[in-house]
Amino acid sequence: MLINCVAYEHGRKLADIGTDQIAHWLKEPEAFVWVALLDPSAEELAQMQREFGLHELAVEDALKGHQRPKIEEYGDMVFVVMHLVEPADDDLAVGEVAVFVGKNFILSARSRSRHGFLGVRERCEREPLLLERGSGFVLYALMDAVVDRYFPVIDLLEAELEGIEEQIFAAGAARGNIERLYDLKHRSAVLRHAVAPLLEMLNKLHGGRVPPVFASTQEYFRDVHDHLARINGSIDTIRDTIGTAIQVNLSMVAIEESETNKRLAAWAAIFAVSTAMAGIWGMNFEVMPELKWRYGYPAALGAIVIAGLVLYRRFRKVGWL
Amino acid sequence: MLINCVAYEHGRKLADIGTDQIAHWLKEPEAFVWVALLDPSAEELAQMQREFGLHELAVEDALKGHQRPKIEEYGDMVFVVMHLVEPADDDLAVGEVAVFVGKNFILSARSRSRHGFLGVRERCEREPLLLERGSGFVLYALMDAVVDRYFPVIDLLEAELEGIEEQIFAAGAARGNIERLYDLKHRSAVLRHAVAPLLEMLNKLHGGRVPPVFASTQEYFRDVHDHLARINGSIDTIRDTIGTAIQVNLSMVAIEESETNKRLAAWAAIFAVSTAMAGIWGMNFEVMPELKWRYGYPAALGAIVIAGLVLYRRFRKVGWL
Amino acid sequence: MLINCVAYEHGRKLADIGTDQIAHWLKEPEAFVWVALLDPSAEELAQMQREFGLHELAVEDALKGHQRPKIEEYGDMVFVVMHLVEPADDDLAVGEVAVFVGKNFILSARSRSRHGFLGVRERCEREPLLLERGSGFVLYALMDAVVDRYFPVIDLLEAELEGIEEQIFAAGAARGNIERLYDLKHRSAVLRHAVAPLLEMLNKLHGGRVPPVFASTQEYFRDVHDHLARINGSIDTIRDTIGTAIQVNLSMVAIEESETNKRLAAWAAIFAVSTAMAGIWGMNFEVMPELKWRYGYPAALGAIVIAGLVLYRRFRKVGWL
Amino acid sequence: MLINCVAYEHGRKLADIGTDQIAHWLKEPEAFVWVALLDPSAEELAQMQREFGLHELAVEDALKGHQRPKIEEYGDMVFVVMHLVEPADDDLAVGEVAVFVGKNFILSARSRSRHGFLGVRERCEREPLLLERGSGFVLYALMDAVVDRYFPVIDLLEAELEGIEEQIFAAGAARGNIERLYDLKHRSAVLRHAVAPLLEMLNKLHGGRVPPVFASTQEYFRDVHDHLARINGSIDTIRDTIGTAIQVNLSMVAIEESETNKRLAAWAAIFAVSTAMAGIWGMNFEVMPELKWRYGYPAALGAIVIAGLVLYRRFRKVGWL
Amino acid sequence: MLINCVAYEHGRKLADIGTDQIAHWLKEPEAFVWVALLDPSAEELAQMQREFGLHELAVEDALKGHQRPKIEEYGDMVFVVMHLVEPADDDLAVGEVAVFVGKNFILSARSRSRHGFLGVRERCEREPLLLERGSGFVLYALMDAVVDRYFPVIDLLEAELEGIEEQIFAAGAARGNIERLYDLKHRSAVLRHAVAPLLEMLNKLHGGRVPPVFASTQEYFRDVHDHLARINGSIDTIRDTIGTAIQVNLSMVAIEESETNKRLAAWAAIFAVSTAMAGIWGMNFEVMPELKWRYGYPAALGAIVIAGLVLYRRFRKVGWL
Ligand SMILES: [Mg+2]
Ligand SMILES: [Mg+2]
Ligand SMILES: [Mg+2]
Ligand SMILES: [Mg+2]
Ligand SMILES: [Mg+2]
Ligand SMILES: [Mg+2]
Ligand SMILES: [Mg+2]
Ligand SMILES: [Mg+2]
Ligand SMILES: [Mg+2]
Ligand SMILES: [Mg+2]
Ligand SMILES: [Mg+2]
Ligand SMILES: [Mg+2]
Ligand SMILES: [Mg+2]
Ligand SMILES: [Mg+2]
Ligand SMILES: [Mg+2]
Ligand SMILES: [Mg+2]
Ligand SMILES: [Mg+2]
Ligand SMILES: [Mg+2]
Ligand SMILES: [Mg+2]
Ligand SMILES: [Mg+2]
Ligand SMILES: [Mg+2]
Ligand SMILES: [Mg+2]
Ligand SMILES: [Mg+2]
Ligand SMILES: [Mg+2]
Ligand SMILES: [Mg+2]
Ligand SMILES: [Mg+2]
Ligand SMILES: [Mg+2]
Ligand SMILES: [Mg+2]
Ligand SMILES: [Mg+2]
Ligand SMILES: [Mg+2]
């Protein structure tokens, strides 16, 4: 579905144009065309391929989707794939945007995501001095918008992790903790798959040799790079902390069990002594003088209770009760 | 066993030829010969060695098999080994294909695998504009077919992992989970041995200096590289998740045991108290007034039951029962 | 908030100047201006941006804060971000300082930290031969001060770790140990986030090509690099030791539990034997000759005690009691 | 001890020569001398040092032994150390061979190993076209023989690992498994010490710049490199699998213990109920009507047995028995 | 404290000189001065700084100590720091030696270590042909001596590890093992801090560009490099083995506990059955015919013993007893 198709010159919007006018505008040496598609059909992409001379392998990637984030050069054209990560219920939803950038055009094809880039277009149109740098700057603006949307996801994961950490030394929380940690590990892997490959490839757009269309935007892409490095660092920390938390959780289960065992053992001992004493006075020997005593029974009860109390206090002292 | 032996020129099939005609066609400057062997014998390979001037070390690898995936240059010839991975019963079957590529020939020798490459030949013959690029493009088409067959294997492993994940927090599933995780780890290692070495070596065929026969197919090999990187990323994720799942499974065993222990301890306490009380009234003291009471026995039973109920409710409250 | 604004020439302070005089002094070829801001407002930074011609992306980073430590070149200007790490209660407080360095100016903007850099200015003014090297040397002096403040933090973490290590084989300390280890792991991650990215980037300021303003200070930045490498090595050791200590702690819980279990089992056995013996003499068979013996009861008690003692000594011998 | 000393020219053996004739043959521009020593004494090595002009550091390494595998250049001479790994009882025996290669000589010094290289010499003498390439080819032949002997060792380790894997989910095998896994880890480390350093250094002999004596044998050393990479990959897999198997074994111990605990607990419950019921009917209340019933005793026994059976079936149902 | 101050020329000692004569000897183009200090004071180092023109940052490092091992160039001077590791009681004592090397001088400053380098000086003076290479060779001789002293430390750690390994499958050794493993891990970290940074930096002194003073000693430094690589490999193996041993030890605790539990459970079952049987014959039913039998009591005892024996044999058979 076509969202927009606009011609720009010297940083200013000239006109909304039809896709049939693209060929005309591509002949203007100073102008560039910016097209935005949503969930494009094979036919729409085939038309764009003809208009802009896109490489078949790049078009295939944009059509099929489910690509790894990447930045590829085809001659003097650049093809970029980014993941769009959004919180959804208890999981992360992953969409995708494929961007084709040439000297005088930029085409974005967004899939499986509700969030559009209208704000990006508005921001660009408000800053003609920057937009004047051409299609390379538009790619930066799109990329910056995509990457900025990773920050709330990271915040969400960090908040979830902190929530787990508050419970990690609490009694009886082990089962819930381990389930949440496992789930969080999965979500951090989803975000990492969006961030790490892009981070790895972004130095193609700044520093050293870059495609000509990005000659004047290197500081901007380095800034995106820096944002990605921060996010990646946070993901690494989250993943490392999850690993430690899983180990700590196992230790807490073992410690709790060991404490429970001691408490049980103490009570078991108290009752075992009672039962043994009662058993002794339940023996049928004929000559057991205390059985005849007037206060033999209360004395026996007292002895049992005292034995129990003595044990109770000793166990209390060593911290088992 | 010879499967095919065909001469091509300008992207079109000229003729099925006999192996004795190969030398004749190799003299045509614009033509190339494409030979496909299945489980080749030493004699067949020796004949091909003479026809195409293959290096003895490469021929030895093709004959012996069980090679690591690799891409090697011998002068202006390229030798490629790939693993063919197919699901088989509960395991993965691993076959192998060795490919020799020269300026005007390509020879594939497939071993220990049922799946052939007839589809590849048909696809190539349907696209003369691409096939015109020569034997380098045929290698791409073969490699693309091999790598595309890794995707269903990855899907299988991921489905198996998801199946385990559904059970991982279930009671009593620990033994089955650990067996399936161990087995899945093994299968992911088999696929990794097919993918990782090839991924590592594929940059010999695109980017920077490449052998002359691949001058016009660099984007295509980069696309294969990208597919391999995606598969490798998925394998890494599977392996990492298996590691976490093994740890989580151990934690679940510990948590379940700890819950079982508490339940048992609670019942043990209830019966220990009953036994101790019964033991006390079973003592043989002469003066135990309650033994003479008319309703002494039901009262004792009641006391025992009440003690049991009180304990039961307390254990219930703290979640042990 | 403006802390200082001073002009220097040939390593000596010329005058405290107003921010409106900066433009005047920037025209002096031999002089440089050193400005220090604390928690700067957007307006203050905008003014500095105009005076020194700072890049908008760098100014944005300085204003927003919460950056990853980094060293970036913007044309012939260098932008540096460092973390200021200070012990605070039971955690580490992290502030930030952003530094802009040009040929004839240096501007530092400190945020969220109480510790200033007045000592750095005094040290520089005391050593005119070094200060003569210009704004590059001032950056070194600032960086050296920041990095030197990491050492007491490392000492703190190492002391905490040693404190835990003294307890790690002590009975009953497992719960406290694991809580302290988890907390220490978190703090070591905070310090690592300050150190590792800076370490990685510092070779931009010494060795090989460096920005012209740092041409004469390379040995100094290499010394900072060396300090960071030492700190990073210590962090790695702390983190590695924490990992081992967590594993050891889990082992100690298991060992302690196993010892406790043996002790309990021994006592349980002693009482089980007593109870079984008492139960036997509590049976109601008519013909049980020993029940009629005069000293049957004391003999039975003796038998029970002896059985208990025999068991006690055997358990003692095998180390269970 | 001198094993052989032979002069070759144009790929053919000329004569067995005495060590005193070496200097004579070194003057022949087309010939080369191949000397093989076994457990050489300091004197023998000193003589060789004089004959061939060997560097003192290389001679020292050959004499002292216990070196890390390596490939070093001394001027236009190359010095190679390889480990000879052989199965021995339950461990791996590690010998060593040091090889000195110059333009017109090759000297091998083997230590602490029974397996010689006579087969290598025979193979070389059977293939004059290859041997014609000179001392570089002889090094290849030696290295190929050493590396080929690593394959049966890997097969042995893999067979041992598979043997353990068959037991890993078996009841009661945990102790044996862990002992065998620990031992296998040790042996895999021994083999890795032979393979990994050599793999790392082998690119000195093929690809890019190589010493002149190896100019015509690059494909051969790449083949050795490929063999080493395969072995190293197998070692990595073995080590990784051992790590997983140790974790799985621990899980199996925990799972088995948990199953045992449940079985025990079930039987304990059945007997606790019996004992409590018998205890109640063993109380001495005067008014316990059922005690007077004619069939009171069999009824009580029946009640006890039925209670036991009911419990038994419930435990059976939940899988504890 | 000054240990030695000697002038050398053409590989031979000329004279012991006073520190006031250094300036004189530095003017001799063919000579070099070798000074050795022990625990030098600030004054001594300041004097040396004036005599040899040392850089203030290097002098500061030598004075402060506690540096990371390193090799730094200051103009055409080289500054080296090495750790001196010696066994001390149950720990490793770490001293330090800082070495300044110029074209015609070498100055070593040793701290916190009892072992001197007199042997190195004697060895150098015995080999004038090597000493003729100048101050670069003296650095090699010092470094070789330092590194050779790491070997007995590694032997000590390996012996300790083997001692633990002999106990690792022994009953009841878990607590001692884990304490020794933790301690050994710490000591291996100390040695690694001496070795790893030096290994990383040593390629500054051989291969590719080296400082002019080391032009003729490259093979010698490569030999030191090789020794360090061997030591580092051994440390890696020790650390890896410790990690596995900790896991194995935990498994052994679990296995032993599981075996103990089974033994206990078996005895508990035997006594529970005895107690239940005795309890039944202790019930007070009026009609319990066997109570009246003449041999009822011995028969009951026999039944109890037989039940116990039957259980005993079954438990024996399944390996629980
Ligand atoms: Mg960060
Ligand atoms: Mg990263
Ligand atoms: Mg970070
Ligand atoms: Mg972070
Ligand atoms: Mg971290
Ligand atoms: Mg961890
Ligand atoms: Mg991916
Ligand atoms: Mg990978
Ligand atoms: Mg990935
Ligand atoms: Mg993936
Ligand atoms: Mg992952
Ligand atoms: Mg993991
Ligand atoms: Mg584990
Ligand atoms: Mg260090
Ligand atoms: Mg680091
Ligand atoms: Mg370190
Ligand atoms: Mg350190
Ligand atoms: Mg360490
Ligand atoms: Mg560790
Ligand atoms: Mg563990
Ligand atoms: Mg392999
Ligand atoms: Mg490897
Ligand atoms: Mg592998
Ligand atoms: Mg393998
Ligand atoms: Mg593996
Ligand atoms: Mg080694
Ligand atoms: Mg290392
Ligand atoms: Mg090693
Ligand atoms: Mg080693
Ligand atoms: Mg190892």
Ligand SMILES: [Mg+2]
């Ligand atoms: Mg390990």
